[in-house]
Amino acid sequence: MSELIAFLEPDKAVIARRPEIIADLAGLVPGSCLITEERELVPFDTDAFVSYRRMPLAVVLPETTAQVAAVLKYCNDNAISVVPRGAGTSLSGGAIPQEDAIVIGVSKMNRIIEVDFPNRAAVVQAGVTNISISQAVDADGFFYAPDPSSQLACTIGGNIGMNSGGAHCLKYGVTTNNLLGVKMVMFDGSVVDIGGKALDSAGYDLLGLICGSEGQLGIVTEATVRLIAKPEGTRPVLFGFESSVSAGACVTDIIGAGIIPVAIEFMDKPAIEICEAFAKAGYPMDVDALLIVEVEGSDAEMDAMLERIIEIARRHNVKTIRESQSATEAALIWKGRKSAFGATGRIADYICMDGTVPLGQLSHVLAKTSEIIDHYGLRVANVFHAGDGNMHPLILFDANDPEESRKAELAGNDILKLCVDAGGCLTGEHGVGIEKRDLMRHQYAEVDLVQQMRVRAAFDPKWILNPSKVFPLEGRCGGLAEPGDAGPDHGKAAA
Amino acid sequence: MSSADIHYPETEDEVARLVAAAFAAKNPLEIRGGGTKAGLGGPSQSASAISMTKLTGITNYDPSELVMAARAGTPLAEIEVALAANNQMLTFEPMDYRPLLGVTGEPTIGGVFAGNISGPRRLSAGAARDNLLGVRFVNGSGEVVKSGGRVMKNVTGLDLVKLMAGSWGTLGVLCEVIFKVLPMPETSVTVVVSGLNDAEAAEAMAAALMMSVEVSGAAHLPESVVAKVAGGRLKGGPATVLRLEGLTDSVEVRTERLATEMGRRGEVTVLDAAQTHELWGDIRDVAPFADGTSKPIWRVSVAPQAGHQLVAALRLKTGVDAFYDWQGGLVWLRMEADAEADLVRQYIKALGGGHATLVRADAATRSSVPVFEPQPKALEALSRRIKHQFDPQGVLNPGRMAATI
Ligand SMILES: Cc1cc2nc3c(=O)[nH]c(=O)nc-3n(C[C@H](O)[C@H](O)[C@H](O)COP(=O)(O)OP(=O)(O)OC[C@H]3O[C@@H](n4cnc5c(N)ncnc54)[C@H](O)[C@@H]3O)c2cc1C
Numbered sequence: 001m002s003e004l005i006a007f008l009e010p011d012k013a014v015i016a017r018r019p020e021i022i023a024d025l026a027g028l029v030p031g032s033c034l035i036t037e038e039r040e041l042v043p044f045d046t047d048a049f050v051s052y053r054r055m056p057l058a059v060v061l062p063e064t065t066a067q068v069a070a071v072l073k074y075c076n077d078n079a080i081s082v083v084p085r086g087a088g089t090s091l092s093g094g095a096i097p098q099e100d101a102i103v104i105g106v107s108k109m110n111r112i113i114e115v116d117f118p119n120r121a122a123v124v125q126a127g128v129t130n131i132s133i134s135q136a137v138d139a140d141g142f143f144y145a146p147d148p149s150s151q152l153a154c155t156i157g158g159n160i161g162m163n164s165g166g167a168h169c170l171k172y173g174v175t176t177n178n179l180l181g182v183k184m185v186m187f188d189g190s191v192v193d194i195g196g197k198a199l200d201s202a203g204y205d206l207l208g209l210i211c212g213s214e215g216q217l218g219i220v221t222e223a224t225v226r227l228i229a230k231p232e233g234t235r236p237v238l239f240g241f242e243s244s245v246s247a248g249a250c251v252t253d254i255i256g257a258g259i260i261p262v263a264i265e266f267m268d269k270p271a272i273e274i275c276e277a278f279a280k281a282g283y284p285m286d287v288d289a290l291l292i293v294e295v296e297g298s299d300a301e302m303d304a305m306l307e308r309i310i311e312i313a314r315r316h317n318v319k320t321i322r323e324s325q326s327a328t329e330a331a332l333i334w335k336g337r338k339s340a341f342g343a344t345g346r347i348a349d350y351i352c353m354d355g356t357v358p359l360g361q362l363s364h365v366l367a368k369t370s371e372i373i374d375h376y377g378l379r380v381a382n383v384f385h386a387g388d389g390n391m392h393p394l395i396l397f398d399a400n401d402p403e404e405s406r407k408a409e410l411a412g413n414d415i416l417k418l419c420v421d422a423g424g425c426l427t428g429e430h431g432v433g434i435e436k437r438d439l440m441r442h443q444y445a446e447v448d449l450v451q452q453m454r455v456r457a458a459f460d461p462k463w464i465l466n467p468s469k470v471f472p473l474e475g476r477c478g479g480l481a482e483p484g485d486a487g488p489d490h491g492k493a494a495a
Numbered sequence: 496m497s498s499a500d501i502h503y504p505e506t507e508d509e510v511a512r513l514v515a516a517a518f519a520a521k522n523p524l525e526i527r528g529g530g531t532k533a534g535l536g537g538p539s540q541s542a543s544a545i546s547m548t549k550l551t552g553i554t555n556y557d558p559s560e561l562v563m564a565a566r567a568g569t570p571l572a573e574i575e576v577a578l579a580a581n582n583q584m585l586t587f588e589p590m591d592y593r594p595l596l597g598v599t600g601e602p603t604i605g606g607v608f609a610g611n612i613s614g615p616r617r618l619s620a621g622a623a624r625d626n627l628l629g630v631r632f633v634n635g636s637g638e639v640v641k642s643g644g645r646v647m648k649n650v651t652g653l654d655l656v657k658l659m660a661g662s663w664g665t666l667g668v669l670c671e672v673i674f675k676v677l678p679m680p681e682t683s684v685t686v687v688v689s690g691l692n693d694a695e696a697a698e699a700m701a702a703a704l705m706m707s708v709e710v711s712g713a714a715h716l717p718e719s720v721v722a723k724v725a726g727g728r729l730k731g732g733p734a735t736v737l738r739l740e741g742l743t744d745s746v747e748v749r750t751e752r753l754a755t756e757m758g759r760r761g762e763v764t765v766l767d768a769a770q771t772h773e774l775w776g777d778i779r780d781v782a783p784f785a786d787g788t789s790k791p792i793w794r795v796s797v798a799p800q801a802g803h804q805l806v807a808a809l810r811l812k813t814g815v816d817a818f819y820d821w822q823g824g825l826v827w828l829r830m831e832a833d834a835e836a837d838l839v840r841q842y843i844k845a846l847g848g849g850h851a852t853l854v855r856a857d858a859a860t861r862s863s864v865p866v867f868e869p870q871p872k873a874l875e876a877l878s879r880r881i882k883h884q885f886d887p888q889g890v891l892n893p894g895r896m897a898a899t900i
């Protein structure tokens with residue numbers, strides 16, 4: 001890969017002290033929690049943004065909050081960078097380390113501590129996988145709503161880090177709307193409890209701030225999440241349209257009519273072809289765009305809702321309507337969509353973009369996206385959450401061709417800028433990480449970014465937590481821990 | 496404060512200039528929305544005020560995008576009229592405190608978000624903060640900052656939007672707010688279960704929320720307050736009320752199921768859409784305690800199952816009347832005499848945590864009791880650092896949320 005993205009210059013002095021640091025860490029956590037052998041460090045040198053890799057100094061996989069606290073305090077006292085990690089499925093490089101950084105991974109803290117149905121809450125350790133929460137409460141008729149496609153692997157800690165969402169967010173919201181509380185270790189090793197089983201917490205909305213902060217404000221070790229009663233049934237319907245424009249207009253009209261399905265997923269022609277070839281889901285091949293609209297409730301409710309949705313689709317000259325008559329058929333409708341990433345990966349290398357746009361701009365942005373892709377001589381497949389305007393263009397390229405790789409990255413950047421210019425934003429769920437860090441100035445003015453960085457400084461005065469992520473490397477401001485300090489000290493870091 | 500000291504900026508730039516001047520002179524400012532006599536928080540320590548009432552107007556509204564943008568001083572009433580014309584609403588159902596506090600004035604949309612004011616539907620639709628998508632505000636040094644935008648999903652950088660919601664004007668002066676709106680439900684009904692005591696009601700509400708019928712409001716009105724809502728129409732002692740909303744056919748099916756299930760617990764009646772509207776308006780605005788007195792009122796947020804336990808514990812020690820919203824997790828307490836802040840907060844802690852805000856009390860009580868829940872030391876220190884990063888000279892609403900903020 002072309003390495004368009006810079007990293008912070010690793011601190012040579014820290015690297016030189018590696019043996020001493022490892023010895024110190026060995027005094028803080030059991031040997032089984034410490035990884036220092038190069039061979040064993042390799043799995044931690046990147047996340048799902050695999051084009052960039054850096055070996056960490058060491059990896060710690062603590063078993064308790066107290067161990068996380070001890071390591072974090074040590075790192076802060078010694079000005080050593082820390083990269084918090086869940087399962088490492090970040091698509092924006094949020095969990096990629098540096099040569100001078102210690103990875104603190106929460107994967108061993110994977111217990112469900114308490115399930116409390118009357119209060120509709122579960123207390124879990126940060127390393128539990130997203131799916132295992134729903135699995136633990138399934139038999140009792142509950143689920144945990146945010147459902148990223150990576151839910152088999154990704155952790156609740158990582159979900160909080162990225163404020164993750166999934167196909168069903170349209171109705172149930174993303175992580176921030178389903179999180180009630182956290183236990184978090186602060187930069188200096190102090191442990192704070194924020195929120196709990198009550199719906200609202202006192203004081204500033206720290207929970208809202210922590211959600212999506214990409215491991216820069218502290219390390220979450222426990223979370224209290226909302227449980228929701230499962231609907232009686234769910235039913236997806238597949239709609240095929242002559243054009244992306246009519247599919248887009250149909251989405252706006254469904255919502256405009258006051259109907260909020262649980263999911264509205266969109267696929268364009270290239271995506272349909274790729275997924276069908278792989279999943280054999282029986283998708284219609286004579287259409288230009290597909291919508292999967294899912295409703296839920298009792299049979300009577302679903303019938304009533306679908307009747308209206310179908311009526312709206314008819315107004316947009318829908319060519320194909322496939323209502324699922326059984327669980328098998330429903331699974332098949334989703335199978336094509338759910339295998340989109342895997343299927344694409346079989347035919348080419350791809351990068352998955354993640355911009356959001358206001359609903360009214362969907363058609364415009366889709367058209368412009370193909371212009372951008374044509375300009376670079378690449379191909380693109382679009383699959384996305386249409387109900388909330390979260391676009392996922394998959395840019396296809398050949399990773400063995402450095403020129404194509406570079407073009408793919410540039411095209412991706414252009415598309416994200418397009419989303420911002422259309423009134424949207426750079427990322428709806430995958431986060432900024434390193435991937436979009438240098439585009440932040442396109443969405444925010446300097447003063448907006450500085451305000452965010454100053455808040456960051458209130459949580460991490462030495463800027464040790466995940467330091468090369470989210471904010472452009474130049475023009476950073478840190479310090480400023482206590483009231484009474486002078487203004488921000490700009491320009492601390494450089495690449 | 497003489498009226499000469501109240502500024503009425505008409506543009507964001509003017510707000511920025513006013514705050515920049517206050518920053519330079521280290522001169523505290525009170526930030527007012529509707530300019531209503533705010534009966535909460537620490538008493539104002541400011542010689543000057545900014546009233547946002549002239550910074551008004553809806554700036555962007557496309558109903559099919561489910562998003563609206565408005566300047567902060569826009570009256571809430573104006574927003575609601577514009578939404579209703581398109582059959583839409585603020586899904587978090589902000590309460591109107593005026594009846595409870597016995598004040599007049601025009602609540603503003605900025606004030607709603609600054610206070611994170613949410614009503615019964617918070618249970619299913621989230622709080623004001625969950626519906627706030629973007630903000631433009633002036634920080635304490637007079638800089639105009641924006642965060643978020645007009646899309647539903649946005650994880651670009653730190654979410655300052657959430658932080659601004661519920662910060663009561665202590666971190667910045669909101670100039671424009673962009674928020675999610677939703678279609679009005681086609682119909683709504685209320686399933687009323689009569690005769691349950693507080694503990695039975697808590698169980699019934701939990702059971703209702705465990706069903707897949709999508710309850711969008713769950714409240715319990717003990718005998719002492721039941722006559723003061725819905726025009727006294729609820730007969731038969733205490734009423735546990737469960738709201739269902741949505742498409743007509745769907746609501747019918749769900750009503751049937753919920754009523755059958757609840758019928759095992761007590762006598763069930765069903766209120767139609769008009770009655771439902773009236774009832775939940777009364778619950779939202781705390782009508783039972785809008786009694787024209789200044790008896791202390793607490794707004795308590797705890798785990799749903801802890802609400803009735805808190806009230807039972809308090810009753811053994813002091814005179815208190817109460818009713819419950821949010822499945823029992825939002826408790827409205829009216830104290831018969833003393834505010835009993837220590838007692839209330841001590842029991843909340845013992846029951847697993849939560850918080851209490853003193854919403855109404857006479858001036859003497861308000862100045863002797865922390866109105867907002869005091870925070871644990873580490874969080875208080877963190878909040879102070881955050882405040883400092885927005886408002887380094889402490890000119891915005893000093894003392895409003897806590898002595899140090
Ligand atoms: C195939 C695939 C599909 C995906 N689909 C979706 C999708 O539909 N929706 C979606 O939102 N995302 C999706 N993602 C992205 C990714 O899965 C999410 O961002 C996920 O939340 C990351 O979780 P993780 O446990 O892997 O965290 P990591 O990748 O390990 O870390 C993510 C970020 O969180 C921080 N972090 C991790 N743990 C903690 C902690 N305990 N405390 C503080 N900070 C922490 C890290 O520093 C990093 O910045 C997908 C990824 C893949 C590979």
Ligand SMILES: Cc1cc2nc3c(=O)[nH]c(=O)nc-3n(C[C@H](O)[C@H](O)[C@H](O)COP(=O)(O)OP(=O)(O)OC[C@H]3O[C@@H](n4cnc5c(N)ncnc54)[C@H](O)[C@@H]3O)c2cc1C
Binds near residue numbers: 532608
């Ligand atoms: C405990 C409690 C007491 C309340 N007391 C009253 C009351 O006495 N009268 C009343 O009408 N409502 C009161 N409210 C309710 C609430 O403030 C109103 O419902 C409405 O949301 C506020 O409208 P307003 O414009 O009148 O705000 P105000 O009462 O003027 O302000 C409410 C809070 O928001 C801040 N604020 C207002 N506008 C902005 C802005 N643009 N940017 C930043 N901060 C801003 C103020 O500084 C203040 O902290 C109270 C709410 C609570 C929870």
